[in-house]
Amino acid sequence: MPASPVRPSGRFVGVMAQVLPAERDLRRVIGDGDGVPDGEVEGLSEQDLLELHRWLVLLRTYDERSVVYHRQGRIGTYAIYWNHEAMQAGSVYALEREDWIFPSYRESAIGLLRGMPASTILSWWRGHPAGWWDPRDWNVASICVPIATHVPHAAGLAWGKKLRGERTCAIAYFGDGATSEGSFHEGANFAGVMRAPLVLFCNNNQWAISTPVSAQTAAKTLVDKAVGYGIPGVRVDGGDVLAVYEATREAVTRARAGGGPTMIEALTYRAAPHATADDPSAYIDPQRVEEEKQHECLGRYEAYLRRLGLLSDEAAEAVRVEAVELMRTGIAEAEAEPPPDLGLVFENAYADPPPSLAADLAELRRILGAPGA
């Protein structure tokens, strides 16, 4: 059982008619400092709480700097995850290093939490091959761009590890829109049937670009879908990093014990555009966005830590400076990558490529007068 499934009133109430009833069985740990008491998560030390803070700041800084880099023309189109950091940090903190992460593009920078260099992820958004990584180096799969199609991959990996007698779990991240996809269904169903040690993590930010979650499903909540796969489902406040951590820890513990997959629906609100190429003014209520921004996940967690007397202004500033410095280094390294050789166009798709590719490359080099023809 969670230490404190607090249900405060006042927050997430009065939502727009098009979103799901947000309060239904929503787990929370962090209070509001004003009548709703703070809970705590058993087993988390002060050091853990501060490390979680560091992770949130790292993710937040990456995201905010990336939007700036995009505006400066230093990275391409970028999928913003502002106010999603608690879901990513809280869930990854419940994993072990050997567990596998299957990110969607909304979790593009989640590898940072495993020590992946910021330059790698920035290179990915720069369309540079330095953004390729070997998933085994971090146990982080490649960023999945098409919606939900990585859910079966995560199910297969978790099942395959279980077949080998390993204790590895997997977690797949996807959004609310993804639950409408066939791939989500097939992956969740496979995981249920195979009792794969998998966490199906739905970040329900209530929007799929311009489509509200009410247009995705007639279900009361997204986690209701878990029933259809015969697996447990839990609904948490996605802006509450501790509630997310605790729910994920329970799911992972169950998975390692042979209990199969769990679906977690983390409810939040997309308080930023879908991506840098998106203008949400056509479809979203700006007042609602402003309200949501007032209780974004990092601020809530910092207030919680301050109430506990764990976070000083100096400590918060030091964490921020560290994250900004990491990004400064990351973008510098990404921009220092030499332009990729055109030969890369023909490489890596096959271990044993058809001979026609070598001929095509030679022809292209000849036409372009490039060296190495």
Place this chain on the structure above:
Amino acid sequence: MHWSTNTGVGLVAELTLVEAINDAFHVELGRDANVMVMGEDVGRAGGVFRATAGLLDRFGPERCVDTPLAEAGILGSAVGLCMAGWRPVCEMQYDAFSYPCLDQLITHVGRYRWRTGGAMEFPLVVRMPYGGGVRAPELHDDSPEAYYVHTPGVKVAIPSTPGDAKGLLAAAIRDPDPVVVLEPKLHYRTMRGEVPEGEHVVPLGQARVAREGTDVTLVAYGAMVPLAERAAEELEDEASAEVLDIRTLKPLDEDALLASAAKTGRVVIVQEAPRTAGYGGELAAILAEKAMLDLQGPVVRVTGYDVPYPYWQIEDAYMPSVERVVDAVRKLLEF
């Protein structure tokens, strides 16, 4: 199963085409503990065509897996299984039932190695019975090879004989890249042939001259190879027809194609799939680009028509026939 010695080189058996596939599975799963078979009804039932018969009992339910009825889930989870070190062989129960798996094939199977900068391999196999002539309901008769061939990052093989059915499947299982194998279901049980016992690999990317000839080349693969051979016999008094069995559509054995075209100067391509943007068009384009001066006439295609595969009472009118191939050859000889 009847075993006999093959001129002292090794044992061979007279097997049907589907028995040869089953033999390949028994050998390859026995050889490599990372190979596993998964699909609808492949375990307890041994597959609807019995291609996987006996594997569940011999290798256990962890390596011969009855899956949910979900083709995208089968191929999608196979991607994850590869990441966990397995070499999954996915059965799609029928050609047209494979279409839901195209999403995974196009968006991930053909791209994932590339996406990792070549670091991770995805040595999976997708195999399926394909083609018509079996008096089956709709969507049990398609020839979908062009969809697969068109997808970068995957290889495609189509055997025409029991020996090649075993050898190409073994090659596909051992290959480091994803391979799609389409098996002519018409000949699963109607064709018998010699099949080497034990390990038998037919390398991908090597065509086979099924019949030597000098006047015209009939290029075919899968179920169209024996048809082309019958047409060649029919033409025996008029012309010496060579039959080239492509065997691997990607990577194509271009040298064999061009050598045969250079030798005979005339090419007729026989393809069961609908004509437009079919694989025969690719072969014709290669001949146009690289064999122009060797050719004494146009490259001609005999194909299925650009229609949904018809109801089975009239399916013979759709399928390329000996008559249509012979007619095409005669026209070409008169060109």
